[in-house]
Amino acid sequence: MPWLPDLVTALFKRQRRKASRLQSRAWRIAGVYAAISILWIVFSDQILTLFVSDQALLLRLSVYKGVGFVIFTSLLLLLMMRRTYGAIEAGYDNLKQHKQEIERGNRLYSALSHINQSIVAAADRQQLFDKVSQSLVNYGGFRMAWIGTVGEAQSVPEPLAWSGDGTSCINDIIQHSGHDARGINPWDKVINDGVSYVCNDVLFDPLSKLWRHEAIKQDLQSFTSLPLRLEGKVCGVLSVYANEPEFFCKRELSLLEEVAIDVSFGLESFRMANERYEAETTARQESQFSQAMLDSMPGIVYFYNEAGHFLRWNKNFETVSGYSHDEVAGMHPLQFFDDDEKRLLELAIARVFRDGEAAVEASFMAKNGSKVPYFFTGRSVRYKGQLCLAGVGINISDRIAAEDRIEQLAFYDPLTGLPNRRLMQDRLQHSIATGSRQRKYGALLFIDLDNFKTLNDTKGHNIGDNLLTMTAQRLNGCVREGDTVARFGGDEFVVILESLSDNVEQAVNNAEIAGEKILRAMSEPYPLQGEDYHGSASVGVSLYGDRDISAHELIRRADTAMYQAKRSGRNTLYFYDPAMQAVLEARLQMETDLRLALEEKQFCLYYQPQVDNEGNVVGAEALIRWMCPTKGLIPPGDFIPLAEEAGLIVPIGNWVLNAACRKLKAWENSALTSRLQLAVNVSARQFHQDDFVRQVLDAIATNNVRRGSLKLELTESLILDNVDSAVEKMNALGDAGVRFSMDDFGTGYSSLSYLTQLPLHQLKIDQSFVHKMLDRSVNAVIVQTIIGMANNLEIEVIAEGVETMEQFRFLKDLGCPLFQGYHFGKPVPEKEFEKALSSSPRATS
Known part of the structure; x- marks a missing residue:
């Protein structure tokens, strides 16, 4: 902290200037007092003799005059001393305050230094949050600090790291600060507006009234909440608490904002590192796969210079292309590709000559117009004294066909033939987007077979598989064409009901009808090993369409509703959204x-x-x-x-x-x-x-x-x-x-x-x-x-x-x-x- 000696020197110079001014003023007052006293002593007796001739009276008046002069000068001296001592005491208080500010700044800079070290040393986000909250308390002198994250659908932060005294009340503070008819939470501005919120006295802050009693109990008298950002969006909240009011002045807030910026930088670094790692992993996997293909498949080999003149090629090049040796010699490399792919090949060729190597996939066009997909790799080499491109093309028709087959198999459950979780999520996201665009509601039904584990354990997995297969068939029979029935995993199934209605009440009604139909179908006897097995299911329903929502969140809601159905006695249907449940209850009431x-x-x-x-x-x-x-x-x-x-x-x-x-x-x-x-x-x-x-x-x-x-x-x-x-x-x-x-x-x-x-x-x-x-x-x-x-x-x-x-x-x-x-x-x-x-x-x- 190179600024600290300069600050201390400036403060002492200011105090010396104040002392010098006080000393100069004292000399002036003393001079005036001496002059007045001399004039009084010299001329006061002469003035009395002009008016009083009686010696006895003159003597008494002289005594009175002396006493009065003493009293006057004593009062004047008292006044001067009080003013002087007051100035000295004020200067001492200012110096003490400046000292406290310096100490406070020292602590914050110490905390900032440790935080910056933590950003460099932390291995992940949680470790960073832990070290930041600990540094703010241990080195910054704060009573408590905590860091929480904010998701897309969250209106309050979820604490992940905390330190100091009073951390046991963090969840209570957050819960008490939730949205209700009585007020809003103190960090609502932080999350929604992306600005810092400062409360220098909890007792008088209107936005802290819902949790003020808890703050007083934990001796949290002032606090500030600052936004943490990731890719320009608020992703979390840093909250710092002090045990004295008026704690957060301009300099403290500036340093804490710097802390928030540094932590945000650390989060951005983690994100970039993860993306870089994923990109490197993907590139490495593709490189390994490509190399394996090149090692196992014949291909075409060619050399041409920067002007595009072929210098050498293998026989397979002529066989695949259908052109003769003389015809190839007079052609340009881009002539073997369709117009819509020529730009792609131009860029790849330029990369080879500029960067040394490149790879590209394109359709190699033969003389008869047929096209075959190839994977091309090229390297810049010196050939016959000139810079050339040495290229290898591998026929990847079989690979593409295999990938298409693998992709097809990857989207369906092998036991039931239903779409699996991956395809279901893709269709669900598409349905959400379509419903939002068409302003129509859809519904997601999460279905769990009751007591399936007991059947599987007692009768064997083959019987359990038969039950799952029959369940899939019954579910398909309960939905409309265009709806989706998918196996989520184990004994869990998902049904996507699209375009139920543009009216929320009608959509709820239609979803309930479909759910009840499914419950009835699941309750029908299953013929297993010559006996009738009586099963049931629990169904959770979540509507979508009136706002943007992710497929993951919608599945979570339907799953939550399904568990609520199980808690309600199984073999029943439950809506996740309380508002939707209210619609259902209103419909039952109207009935x-x-x-x-x-x-x-x-x-x-x-x-x-x-x-x-x-x-x-x-x-x-x-x-x-x-x-x-x-x-x-x-x-x-x-x-x-x-x-x-x-x-x-x-x-x-x-x-x-x-x-x-x-x-x-x-x-x-x-x-x-x-x-x-x-x-x-x-x-x-x-x-x-x-x-x-x-x-x-x-x-x-x-x-x-x-x-x-x-x-x-x-x-x-x-x-x-x-x-x-x-x-x-x-x-x-x-x-x-x-x-x-x-x-x-x-x-x-x-x-x-x-x-x-x-x-x-x-x-x-x-x-x-x-x-x-x-x-x-x-x-x-x-x-x-x-x-x-x-x-x-x-x-x-x-x-x-x-x-x-x-x-x-x-x-x-x-x-x-x-x-x-x-x-x-x-x-x-x-x-x-x-x-x-x-x-x-x-x-x-």
């Missing part, structure tokens, strides 16, 4: 509420008018709504899909059917509504019930509904599941006066073949065509075609989704007779519908 709604009749019907081309209301579509006591009005889109999955769509559909029939009967009592038709949507599951026809007929008979007033809306896909059965049911209901409308016509497998078979009364043009028919001519053509086809087949047609007057007029011009949409009215409760009906044109049949 419970839906069952309760069915029991307590919390449903009601809304009605949307259907009108003719004059605007007269001729009917309505009945649309279900759920009036939940706690959540209010719930639209069908939020609960109908759940009702279908939970098996509640059939009783809900029957309720809608009976409610619609009751309303039709009530409407018969009013001239305004007696001729209205009411359309009811029928789900596929409801329609395919064996007793569907009986349910409809019972509803009609119970309410004595007028023939032709009830219309059932069916979808194309519903009917096409079994056309013969659909025709039979429609005919049976048609005989009872039930009318049928084809809903969403044009979006499915619309064809004349089934239209001619079905007893349909109406086609409903899907609103997607109506919305876009004014913007795209192709949609207008489709609508016109549907209307024309319906007229030719003598089937009524209605357009849904009519929202504007322009759409209404356009459809009228195309000959559409019936309409439905917001232009004529939104779905409303029955009282509002009937009230609106009374103010609209008269209803017609």
Whole structure:
């Protein structure tokens, strides 16, 4: 530390200057005092005699004068001494403070020196961290120091090395400093912003309030946290603590920042050394492999000069190339390669003449145009007095084919034939990227067979292998085409479900359905050695898609969830993400509420008018709504899909059917509504019930509904599941006066073949065509075609989704007779519908 003597000399010079100024001031004051005293003694008595003639009085006044002078001078002397001593004491304090700062600086420089030595001597990162934290405490005089690392998904550091008093509370401090509703942690700025954070008094620092009690307990009164960087990013935190407030001044912080920079440099050195070692290892392996290939395979040998003129070559060169000796003599080396590889060969040749040697792989092109992959090595040599390139080319066709075969085998499990862990991770990373780009969620299912070890140990490995093989087959049968089933290792399997949904709740639901399907498949008996083995599995699920995440982290989460499933009793499924688990619980709660709604009749019907081309209301579509006591009005889109999955769509559909029939009967009592038709949507599951026809007929008979007033809306896909059965049911209901409308016509497998078979009364043009028919001519053509086809087949047609007057007029011009949409009215409760009906044109049949 060459600056230390200069600093000490400067401090003493400053004190000497202060002492000199004090001495000069004392002489001035003494001179003034002497002058005043002399003048007082000489002239004060003469002044008294001018005013006092009485000798006795004069004597008393002289005494008083002397006493007063003594008192005055004593006070003046006291004041001067106090100021002088105060200046001396202040100078002493400053000197003491400077001495402490010097000692503190000495300690820090000593610690910095030992840290720099540690950076040079440390063998790895952990050893470096240990030595740095120890040096800061042992030589820097700090009470405690610790170093933690920060990963990509971490918001708080993970301590790896620590030293000093109070280290037992490091984890408590970190936990208490986690993100919550009460505050943020002190080193949040260090990790997120990459800047140092200084707290010179824990008692008054707002960001330390969550762990202040622990700091006081451990006598940690001030601290600073500094970022450690690797490749320009914050990779760790260096935290140093002192047992006195206001400890970290500008110089200490500067030295500690230098410590952080030096440690970051050490980390960068470790990284570069590791990369260099890996690169050298790879190069060495490739060199050994290439040499082995050269030693075992024949090749082509050639010499040419810097101008590219061939000087010598072997016979195999002519055999492989197909050129004669004279033809080769007149050719340039680059003529044996395709245009897209010539630049690569040019660079390799330049390296040989510049650096002495080079190697390259390229396709050697023969005279007949065929290409054979070769591995070329070249060295610069002196040949016949000139600098030449001596090259050897080895045919590597067999090697490339073998590598392709090895690579193929390396990606699949030999026992089950499933993708192995390596291929699974590659596909998972690709799925994560695709999901993020398409904004769709996927799911990773981690599956572990319960009690597999017991079976393997008691029945033997052959039986265990048979079980694993059958498990793989069952898993493949549980997933969609495009999903991935992989063997992770041992009795662990992984399933990647891609593109589940762009809605997180639906994605959770789909993942749960797949997981439950897998659990059921795993619970089916396995025929092993003539006996049925009853097994089960535990499944952990982790969703991805809403943010970037590594495949390794996603596997870790799913694995964690799987172990949670095992802890929950095995043969079960568990979601990793608490938020996803909350979605699942919310869905289960809604399913419970839906069952309760069915029991307590919390449903009601809304009605949307259907009108003719004059605007007269001729009917309505009945649309279900759920009036939940706690959540209010719930639209069908939020609960109908759940009702279908939970098996509640059939009783809900029957309720809608009976409610619609009751309303039709009530409407018969009013001239305004007696001729209205009411359309009811029928789900596929409801329609395919064996007793569907009986349910409809019972509803009609119970309410004595007028023939032709009830219309059932069916979808194309519903009917096409079994056309013969659909025709039979429609005919049976048609005989009872039930009318049928084809809903969403044009979006499915619309064809004349089934239209001619079905007893349909109406086609409903899907609103997607109506919305876009004014913007795209192709949609207008489709609508016109549907209307024309319906007229030719003598089937009524209605357009849904009519929202504007322009759409209404356009459809009228195309000959559409019936309409439905917001232009004529939104779905409303029955009282509002009937009230609106009374103010609209008269209803017609």
